[in-house]
Amino acid sequence: MVTSRDVARLAGVSQSTVSYVMSGRRSISAETRRRVEAAIEQLTYQPNAGARALASQRTQVIGLVVPFAPGADTSGLLPFIESIANCARAEDYDVLLVTADEGSAGLSRLAGRSLCDAIVMMDIEAEDARIPVAAALGVPVILIGVPDDPAGLPCVDLDFPRAGRMAAAELAAIGHDRVVVIGHSAEVIARDVNFVRRFQRGFAAEAAERGIHHEIVAPVAPGRAGAEAALEEALARGGDRPALVVPNSQAIPALLHGIGRRGLVPGRDLSLIGLCTDDAAEAGEPPVTNVSLEPRDVSRRAMQTLFRLLDRSREPAVPTVELVEPRLARRRTTIPTG
Amino acid sequence: MVTSRDVARLAGVSQSTVSYVMSGRRSISAETRRRVEAAIEQLTYQPNAGARALASQRTQVIGLVVPFAPGADTSGLLPFIESIANCARAEDYDVLLVTADEGSAGLSRLAGRSLCDAIVMMDIEAEDARIPVAAALGVPVILIGVPDDPAGLPCVDLDFPRAGRMAAAELAAIGHDRVVVIGHSAEVIARDVNFVRRFQRGFAAEAAERGIHHEIVAPVAPGRAGAEAALEEALARGGDRPALVVPNSQAIPALLHGIGRRGLVPGRDLSLIGLCTDDAAEAGEPPVTNVSLEPRDVSRRAMQTLFRLLDRSREPAVPTVELVEPRLARRRTTIPTG
């Protein structure tokens, strides 16, 4: 292993000078810098991460708690992980993966062993047992999701109430006065993942303001059969030109298929607005008018906030809830406005 | 921060005794062990990862190189990451995520900075520029995928030639003597990801042995339009009861839809065998007869091999190619045998 001592010896300087050349934390003469950099190059020196972490109390690692747990909804997760990893690297941080099935123990481990400088937590439940643990960790933590009580932790998420409102407003604008919401699985509802209620609350509020009647079909069993049953019920309740809102993005493909099999044409015989990523919406057959989940925007905002926290972690953290604006994209499952 | 010195003081022993109690690397009297463990509990002591890594030259971290790169095929990736993370934790390792767009630089960083004890590399190309770099790293590396020249690195992957053979054999068994293979996108072909050719080679061999005529439709443009064009061509070439083999799992949903729209019934008017995960096959409409990709098996095998390497890393590594047996699951897009 090549150490900074080797570099120092080759460059004819002290070890601390090598360190300062790398960190830029004090001024170095041009000549010294040149010699040190040449030696680093020649030896292909790379600083030992453990030693650096030990001496500097900074690991240059972000802990990422992902919802890998038996039975967790893992669809749509990848864009988050990918964006977070990219943002981290852009600031010279690495990402350590921790699975949610470790629960609070994973958080304690990350902080207790000084494995990372900050933590990103995904898949937050309304009353998440990990929140108080995270808040007491002594390491900056950011939540992707909004629990009932963030306990002072900053949160970033899609503005789900707004997403609900957008769906309701769009359906009102194209002439529906009756909407059926096709909700989530019993498992998701039981876990009380925050966005379920937040979306529905926004939707209900806007629907009420616009004089739209709405009903909710839930729980929806996972898989084809569940979607089929939900569709059957929704069509029975939806009137002669039904309008469906589907925050449960998993169910959308099967719903579309059931609709097609009945000879119904989305956008003509009925309207459907999904809550899903644009990719998923585009992949629908036909492409689905959707309110976008914007996983990349949400991740980027979360990381921005996290790095701000990391910079000025001495200052009293101002807890915030940042909500990312969803976008409505009109595709083929609704008739165009006007 | 609580250190092992604090634990030692509270337990009335030396610091090294605390270390030995934790590592179990020498025998400790029952009474001492009890006192030390009580102190650890009381102070909720957790060892500092950086210090431990520095002193022991072991990080307890596995580096995972995932194919997050602009335009990379990222579908079906999550089960790999998830399995790998779970296997790692089961052996008390954490997982550090490195994105493939860092290329060889990411590998050098992982090893050069002693960020991890071993590396798992995914998404291997036939002639992958990272292989020689990885082979010279001085850290155990395992490949998920089989390059043309593994340069001594152990590889684990699905047995794609066998998968190709299984698809051909099944179609022969149900009476087809003419098959159209619907291949990959230009981008995947250009990257020369190893499994493309390996699957086709196996398929072609078995087809030849069984006297099956086959043609390949490729490249297939991504998205709905590409699938539609490919289907059109395949049906034109497929005879009166076409048989399709689709190693390009991304295209399967759109193909099924195109088939349905033409009023054709899979399993009656034509046969289709996909190369995809069982989950994806089950989610098809109708469920697709498939040769399974077995991401969890592949990952588990890779991690087993990796840990074996890590244990006896002194011994001369015996480079191996481990191939995981695919399984054929008959669902609704082929007629039952016999």
Next chain:
DNA sequence: TTGAAAGCGCTAACAC
């Protein structure tokens, strides 16, 4: 502008 030296918290000889 630079060097010397004291740790960071842990492990692992080496003693007894």
Next chain:
DNA sequence: GTGTTAGCGCTTTCAA
């Protein structure tokens, strides 16, 4: 069975 001690490779005072 246990304690003492010398590092692991780096950062960062303190001196010059």
